[in-house]
Amino acid sequence: MEAASIPTPTTHDDHHHGPPIANQSSRVNSEVLGILLFIISEIMLFGAFFAAYFFIRVVSADGWPPGEGLPVAVAGINCAILLSSSVTMHWTDVSAKRDNQMAMRIGIVTTFLLGLTFLFIQINEYLHLGFTPKTSASASVFFGLTGLHGAHVLIGLLLLWMSAVRIFKGKVGPDHHRGLEVPGIYWHFVDAMWIVVFTTIYVL
């Protein structure tokens, strides 16, 4: 039998104190790959809402924009706020790799506050729009897409909060920056997705 030539390990030490180190078969780090795959999933979730948007705007030709025009200027400022938070996020990342604890703290707090400002302006905009999701299908799509994005900003902020806690406890440094890098990648995704949402919803 072919298999007989393979020695079968029969004696195993059940009090082995840990697993053997897994072979790293790819240059990509597993946490980074995990968050990238999750982002693919998230893009598809947005994709489904964009599909709804195109169906309702193009196929069933419900009037667009809902209400009397969308506040493009406000959303544009919001866009700038979120994009600058990506810059500070990157700065935080770089500071972690250089072990600049002070820059890291300033960076993560700035990023967090910028994200919070975005969310605050977005909610404020909702209250002054003059229409609600119940008004029409276009209004539902508007609230659906921007609300979905807002929920992602909220999740991003939650992740940033966790990173901030670890940074302020001095647990992040050049050798321990996955806990910052992974939320950072997610934050960049949230920002990039806003550009797409902003362009399709407000500009087009």
Next chain:
Amino acid sequence: MAAKIRQPGWYRALAYSILGVLFCLGLSTGLRAAFAVDPVYDGESVLQISLLTVPLFFLGGIGCFDYWLRWASGRTVVDDHADHGAKSWRDYFKVNTDHKVIGIQYICTSFFFMFIGGLMAMLVRAELAAPGRQFVDPNTYNGIFSVHATLLIFLFVIPVFAGIANYVLPLMIGAPDMAFPRLNALSFWMLPVAGVMMLLSFLAPGGSFAAGWTAYAPLSVDAPIGQAFFTIAVQFAGASSIATALNFLVTIITMRAPGMTFFRMPLLVWANFSTSLLVVIATPFIAASQFMVILDRALGFNFFNPAGGGDVLMYQHVFWFYSHPAVYIMMLPGFGIISEVLATRSRKPVFGYRMMAFSLLAIVLLGFTVWAHHMFVSGMSDWIRIPMMITTAIIAIPTGIKIFSWIATLWRGVLKMDTPMLFAIGFIAMFTLGGISGVMLAMVPLDIHVSDTYFIVAHIHYVLFGGSLFTIYAGIYFWFPKMTGRMFNERLGKLHFWLTFIFFNVTFAPMHLIGVQGMPRRVSDYADQFATWNLIISVASFVVGLSTLIFLYNMIISWRTGPKAGSNPWNSLTIEWQVSSPPPIFNFDAIPSVVGGPYEYGVPGAVHAVFDDAKPEPVAVAAGASADASPEETD
């Protein structure tokens, strides 16, 4: 008692769940009071918020988030592997990070829901045994077949494959565990949450969800509150499968043993790689469709309300953009199982290994281009039909490549006709029949003729029962010795196969006929002309139902008292069979090295992987070299 509530486990889960209900009650009444909505207390509102929130409290209570919360609060976390491995049966009811424990948790949970879903099928057949009303009123009937389909799709076929792969895949690629063991535990624990939620819908006022497993809007928007159980349970089942798929992908990409190139991976690993790609890309679409339904239901959005400018066809597009790939999610892992079983039990390399792998990827790609063939009669634009018909016919090509490769694998092999092999060969025959009726259904004229008839029911059961379930049985029998260390009863296994195989066909083959004659599906009553066939179908289906009890009995008895199986009862080359049965707690003492292909059966001295503790020289044998002792090559 107080100490027990502080520890992660069932007591804390119960306490947290009660806390969760109170939280939702407070949230709902608080918000309604703040916005001056009358009345302040609304049961449906509390219920819908609870359905979304209480599971999270439960998961927190049982201990899925403990490690992460400790990490997030900035404490130093040390993984001491305290939650790894099972020492008694009680550990299977706890949060565990061992992929082998999670695999068995998955398999047992999904079979539990399989038996409940199967029981509902029996109720459906009992109602349909004769024309007119037998046991249940039409609305209950709608609920029963909806829960039947939903349980078997979301709580059985999809997760049981994840369970088998969870157990086998890390062993196969030489990894000590999955890439994210705690995420793995979380994805398992979301499953019972989803399943129990679906079953609880029977207690909801207005009955269980009854809009079919497709839950088309606007029917699902206007249905009684039971429908919300479906909408939200599917979110948990979907989140569970996305998390598992992501875990599989990362594990396969980053944790293969040295020497395990992509083209040395067993086909089961390839199959789960492809499936996981499908899950990660497609599943968010069903999540989105159900989000829109719940927004319409609970908050008065207008996604599917034509009066407000909404588009009901959009639901079907978004839903099927997930749910067509989902049929491949329910089939591709089975393809992998069959490749393993056939190669091992016919002692031959899998024919066309690379084409087998590429055709899996082709199915993944093509699977995204065919969704609207479910909508030929929906009233969508006519021009979409023809491209969808063509792509649907094309997808039969990679599937055909696989079927012919399996047959070529069997060709002149030394077939060992035991239970896993019988189910594998039975699968090839049944799946081919289901595939052919699938190509028939791709043709627009025929599809229009048999839309919403029993022809569809026959087709879907030939691919999901004769296809997926047969591969699941094959896989369970095949890896049973590895999981339990004991051998199942072969006579009972064979009896199970033949009863299932024969009465499966007696049940579902006549449905093609009565379908073409026009018997509508999803209706609790039918014209008298179909009475004879329906009686035959019902009787046969009860035999199929009883045959699963033989399977259950065999599994339980063999697990307790079966003969010891040894580490490699099938003389397989792949890595999972080279460790003891059941495998040691961390799988390996040292990671093995892969030195050859996984299916070099019939090549003397061929080795797939070597272990560090004794390094035999890998025997290099040129492909196709004649071998003296292997019957399939001496002709």
